[in-house]
Amino acid sequence: MKQPHLMVHLGFLGDGRNYHVQRWLPALSRQGLQVTLFTFRPPENGMDGVTVIPLRPPVARIRGRLSLLDFWFSGRQVRHALQEHDVDVLMASYATHYGWTGTLSRFHPVIIQTWTFDVSTYPVSGWQRFVFGPQVSAVLERADLITTDGDALSDYVRANYADVRAEVVPVRWGIDTDEIDHARESIAFRKQNNIPADAPVVVSSRGLNPVYRPMVALQALLALLENDSSVHVVVLTLEHDRDQETRDLLSRIINHQRGHVVDRFLSRTEMSELWASTDVVVSVPSTDGISEGVLEAMYAGAIPVLSDIPSNRTFLKDSVNGYFVTGDDENELASQLETIVAELKSIREGIRARNIQWVREEASLKGTAEYVARLIKGLAKKE
Structure with a gap:
């Protein structure tokens, strides 16, 4: 019989x-949970309040890199580790990978933390559907609780996985508002990049992965540079791979005196400095969850211009706290950006105030951690 803990022990x-x-994990630890991370890829610098247990990837030790087979053949290893460390509740993240390993461990109670692509894209796309379709169905059917990143994905799971019996709970993790300069006091990014204090700054925030439609964003930004002599544009590549056509467009932006390409990951301080200088943030994926980068930019006062997809509709009202575009038309996006930049002074403050209030109330990391901790403690009591 398990010995009672003073704190509920979450294995992630x-x-x-x-x-x-x-x-997420330090935030849960601050809610009075004992948190242990089990992972093939330990963090380089540890995590405050979190014990880290490295897992041995059985196939990667031979092939030299992590593969799906490592997740398939590690169920027993994970089960023994969870038992050894006396875990009360398991939260397994990403249904196609760690979620599958968690299911193979046969540990209960288990929370499956879905993201977006793991349940809405891979199980229905190309050859992947033959592997991930039945796999994700099995993962969700055996879960004791399922979390998603918002209402739209919860509705999708309920509609498309008919045999799911567990409660499906939207969990918008949100952002650490203490990290964001919502007063917009920092001018460090503008100073480092020679951007005038009064110049509008438009940021493409989602990188170069094809699902984020970088060609649409890059062509629209180039058109904006040509048609507005005051605006500066910033592209975050997030170190994504890129094809030759994308490289050519990036080169044109780099070579423009008002174009800026950030081809590395920024520190948290640097991101806050960037958002403090951002007037408009652009994100036009074909499918997505709720972008925390977009939420950070909104909290810092940037006007979001987003593709009209279900996840974005859960928090954005067109012309009220941001603007929708179809996301697949660079001319439409360029025109919308030109209009917003031209009207920036008259629309910015109202949108900024509404978004800061909404993020504080609906998308703060602390508030979400409190809610998730209650869910975890509730599952532990049922056992």
């Missing part, structure tokens, strides 16, 4: 080098 099965995981 996920990627220790993922930026989001590195924020």
Whole structure:
């Protein structure tokens, strides 16, 4: 029989080098949970309040890199580790990978933390559907609780996975508002990049992965540079791979005197400095969850211009706290950006105030951690 804990012990099965995981787990620890991370990729610098248990990837030791087979053949290893460390509740992250390993461990109660692509894209796309379709169905059917990143994805899971019996709960993790300069006091980014204090700054925030439609964003930004002599544009590549056509467009932006390409990951301080200088943030994916980068920019006062997809509709009202575009038309996007930049002074303050209030009330990391901790403690009591 398990010995009672003074604190509920959460075992989190996920990627220790993922930026989001590195924020979520310390936040849960601060809610009075004992938190242990089990991972193939331990964080390089540890996490405050979190014990890290490295897992041995059985196939990567031979092949030299992590593969799906490592997740398939680690169920027993994870089960033994969870038992050894006397875990009360398991949260397994990303249904196609650690979520599958968590299911293979046969540990209960288990929370499956879905993202977006793991349940809405890979199980229905190309050859991947033959592997991930039945796999994700099994993961969700065996879960004791399922979390998603918002109402739209919860609705999708309920509609498309008919055999799911567990409660499906939207969890918008949100942002650490203490990290964001919502007063817009910092001018460091503008100073470092020779951007005048009164010049409008438009940022493409989602990188170069094809699902984020970088060609649309880059062509629209180039058109904006040509048609507005005051605006500066910034592209965050997020170190994504790029094809030759994308490289050519990036080169044109780099070579423009008002174009800026950031081809590395920024520190948290640098991101806050960037958002403090951002007037408009652009994100036009074909499918997505709720972008925390967009939420950060909104909290810092930037006007969001987003593709009209279900996840974005859960928090953005067109012309009220941001603007929608179809996301697949660079001319439409360029025209919308030109209009916003031209009207910036008259629309900025109203949108800024509404977004700061909404993020504080609906998308703060602290508030979400409190809610998730209650869910975890509730599951532990049922056992």
